[in-house]
Amino acid sequence: MKITIITAVYNREATIGAALASLHAQTHAHIEHLIIDGGSTDGTLAILRAAATRADTTLVSEPDHGIYDALNKGLARATGDVIGILHSDDEFADPQVLADVAAAFAASPTDAVYGDLDYVAADGSGRIIRHWRSGPYSRSRLARGWMPPHPALFIRKPVIDRHGGYDTRLRIAADYDAILRWFTRGHVAPAYVPRVLVRMRVGGESNRSLERIIRKSREDLEALRQNKVGGLSALAWKNLSKLPQFLRR
Incomplete structure (x- = not known):
């Protein structure tokens, strides 16, 4: 199984090295890495x-219209x-992540595999701030x-070829919209790998200001409605479900 990993990046000199190292350490043999750089002006591009120079890596560096435009490229x-x-x-949690993902695909006819995620401190210490335990999937949980x-x-x-990539009209919640579209219109029944696959540094785009939090909520609601999954109650449950992530495992 060939796994394509896409990295969208712009001016991340301080963190991109660790992200790349976590990918290069993977034991899975068949990887394609596509790096879409938005025209970085710091030391990112040199890294x-x-x-x-790796045979499995392609770099594209040119202006884009944001992260979702880059991911679509x-x-x-x-x-x-x-x-x-x-x-x-972000970093893969350990060198076995992609091998475990490939094994999960091989074990069932599923179209998607997902796992858990740790939010870690932005200072690179690895200190866990939040733990996102996904849990098993069911269609009713989307609502x-x-x-x-x-x-x-x-x-x-x-x-993705059948149902499309990221809707760039949505500046913050295009990933949520895409997931809802793939899972509903694509009738995806994903397989769950019950362990942490990725560590994400805190400080994401969606939570940097009250204005962005409000915009994200509006875009989440639009995604729910246009995919006919739910409305305000689903949005409320989505936000409330984050609270247990701050509790110790």
Whole structure:
């Protein structure tokens, strides 16, 4: 199984090296890495050019219209059987992650595999701030605001080819919209790998200000409605379900 990993990056000199190292340490043999850089102006591009000397890595560096536009560029170039995302502030939890994902696909006819995610401190200490335990999937949970962590989701390419990538009209919640679309219109019944697959540094785009939090809620509601999954009650449950993530495991 060939797994394509897409990394969208812009001016992440401080974190991109750790993200790349976590990918290069993977034991799974068949990986395609597509790096879509938005035209970084710090030291990021030098790090990326060094990584792009690997035979399995392709680097594209040019202006884009945000992270979802960059991810769509990656999707258009992807040739793998399965697609995953590695953000420039994230790391795979250990070298066995992609091997376990491939094994989960091989064990069942599923079109998607997902796992758990740890939010860790931005200082690189690895201190866990939140633990996102996804739990098993059921269609009814979507209407209660459930979703798998986007960075810990791997999906077969034909699903994306049939049902589309990221809606760039949505500036913050295009990943939520895409997941709802793949799971509903694509009738995906994903397999759950009950362990942490990805560590994400805190400080994401959606929570940087009250204005962005409000915008994200509006976009989440739009995604729920246009995919005919739910409305305000699903949005409320989605936000409330995050509270247990702050409790110790």
